Amino acid sequence: MTQNIVELTAAELAQKLADREITSVEAVQAHLDRISATDGEPLDAGSRSAGRSGLNAFLHVNTEEALTVAAEVDAARDRGEELHELAGVPIAVKDLIVTKGQPTTAASKMLEGWMSPYDGTVTQRLRAARMPMLGKTNLDEFAMGSTTEHSAFGVTRNPWDLSRIPGGSGGGSAAAVASFQAPLALGTDTGGSIRQPAAVTGSVGVKPTYGSVSRYGVIAMASSLDQVGPCSRTVLDSALLHEVVGGHDPQDSTSLTDPATGYAAAARAGAAEGGLKGLRVGVLKDLTGEGFQAGVEQRFREAVELLREAGAEVVEVETPNFRYALGAYYLIMSSEVSSNLAKYDGVRFGRRTLPDDGHLTIERVMAATRAAGFGPEVKRRTILGTYALSAGYYDAYYGSAQKVRTLVQRDFKAAFETCDVLVSPTSPTTAFPLGSVDEHADPMEMYLNDIATIPTNLAGVPAISLPAGLAPEDGLPVGVQFMAPARQDARLYHVGGGLEALLTQANGGPIWKDLPDVVRAVQDLSDANVPGATEGAAR
C-alpha cells in the first residue's frame, strides 16, 4: 500500500478496509504519523499555554486507544463479523465533547487536567460504530471565538498558510481534516463554529438542524443555538458521519425524533448527472456586497453560475431582518453563556483557586477560581450576558433579541416558500493573519466574521459550507454556504454533493490538490525559531 493513506476520503478508506486492501491499524498509524509530522513540538516544555510549533490542531492525541480499537476492528473483520460501514475509519473530536479515558478541556484552564467520568452520546455512537478516536482538537476557549486564538493552549494554524487563522471556534477540527491529519472530525456550531473554519481551511462542515444530533455530553455554550455536526473534506463524508452520530437520544430533551438516514444517498444523487435540474436556489442579496472580499464574491458568483448551468433555477431573495441578526445573536448567546458557565465554580469539577489573602469563603473562592480559570473573551461574554439579563435591562436586550429571532425565522420562512435551498458565501473574507484583529480596540470587528452563519443558528435551520475554490488575490480557500428548511438536512447534502462534483470537474480535481506541503512548512517554521508563532496565544 504505497498510495498515501491519509489522502483518502473516509468513503474511500472505508471501501479499502472492506476490500481488505489495508488494515485499520495501518490507517490509524498513518494518521498518527501525519499528526506527529505536522502538529509540531511543544514551544515551551514547562507550560502548555504556548501550544506547539506546527498546526497545533490537537490538544490530546489518543494513540494507544485508537490503535487498540483499530486492531479490534481488524480482528473482527478477519473473523467475518458484520461491521458498520465506517468501522475502522479514524476520527478526531473537538475538545468540547466529553470523552471517557481522554482529557476534556474546552481549551480552558478551568478544565485543565479534568477527566470526564462519562461519554457524550456522539462519542458513544462513534464507539458503537467502532471508529478509532485519534484525539481531541483545539478550539477557542469554551467555543467562544472565530480564530482559535482564544484557546488557553496555543493557536491552531491554517494548513494553507501557517501565519493565518484556521477559523473558529472549531479551528482544530477543520485544520485536522484539511491537512490530512484525520479524514473526519466532529465540531460544534453555535454561530458558525463548524462552517467558518471549514470555509477558511478549504474543507466541508455541516451545522445540522437544531436537535438533529444529541448534545448530551457536549459542554454547553448557548443552549438554544448549539448544535454538533460533521467536518470532512467531502460532502459525502460529512453525510456518512452525520448518519453515525445523528438521530434521537432520550438523554437530550431537545433531540428530534427523526431518523438520521438518507444523507449519503442524497449526496450521491446530487452528484449524479442531472442531479440539480429544477432545484430552486435563492441567492441571499443581504449576504453579499459590502464587507465581502472581492475574491470571495467572485468564487461565490462562479459557483452560482455552475448551479445555473447544471439546470438549477437561481433567483434572488431578500431577507431584510438579517441585518439585526448579529446584534440579537450576541445578546442571546452571551446571556445563555453567562448562565451555562455558572457551573464552573470550583466545587464540582476542574480548577479551584484560592484568594491571595487566604480569607476563604465559598463566594471568594468562586470569584478567584473564575478569574484564574477563564480567559478574557469568556469573561467579556459572561459579563455582557449578565448585563443583558440583569434587572431593568432584560426586556430591552434579551427580550428584544428574542423578538428579532422571530423576525429572522419569518425571513427564512418566506424565502423557503419560493426556494428549495438558499446560498451565500460562508465567511466575508478568506483566512486573515494571526493576531491581526485588535479586539480590545473594536470588539465588534471579530464578531462580523459570523455575519453569514449566525441567521441559521437563530432560526435552527441546517446549513453546509463547502469549498468554492481559491480567492484570486491571496490563493486562500473560499467557502460557499447552503441553507435548507428545518429537518431538510438531506437537501444540503444533495445540493452540496452536486456543486462539489461540478467544481471538481471545472477545476480538474478537489481543492486539496493545491494544498501546500504542510510537513515542509511546519519544518521551515520550526527552523526559523517560530517568529510570531506565539503572538496570537499571548494576546
Place this chain on the structure above:
Amino acid sequence: MSEITRDTVAHLAALAHIEMSEEQLQATAGELQQIVQAVAEVSEVAGDDVPATSHPLPLRNVMREDVVGEPLTAEEALSGAPDAEDGQFKVPAILEED
C-alpha cells in the same frame, strides 16, 4: 440606554462571581459600551405584536421513559472535584464569620 461605567462592570462582575482588577474593570467598561452601542438597534426593531422566540423549533419537551438507568456512582461523580470528603463535595466556609 445608560452609560456603562467602571462601577456597572464591578456590579456585574460580582453577580457573575469573577474577580477583576481595577484595570480590567476600566477596560471592560469601554468594551462593553461599544458592544452595547453596536447591538442597541435590536431593541428598536420589533413591535409589541411580534412574539418572542425562545427556542428555534416548536418542540414539546420530550420525556424519556421513567425507568431506572445506570447513573454515575458517587465515586465517579466526585472524581473530577477539587476536593471531596465522605462521598460529598467539600467547599470552604459558606458563611463569613463576624
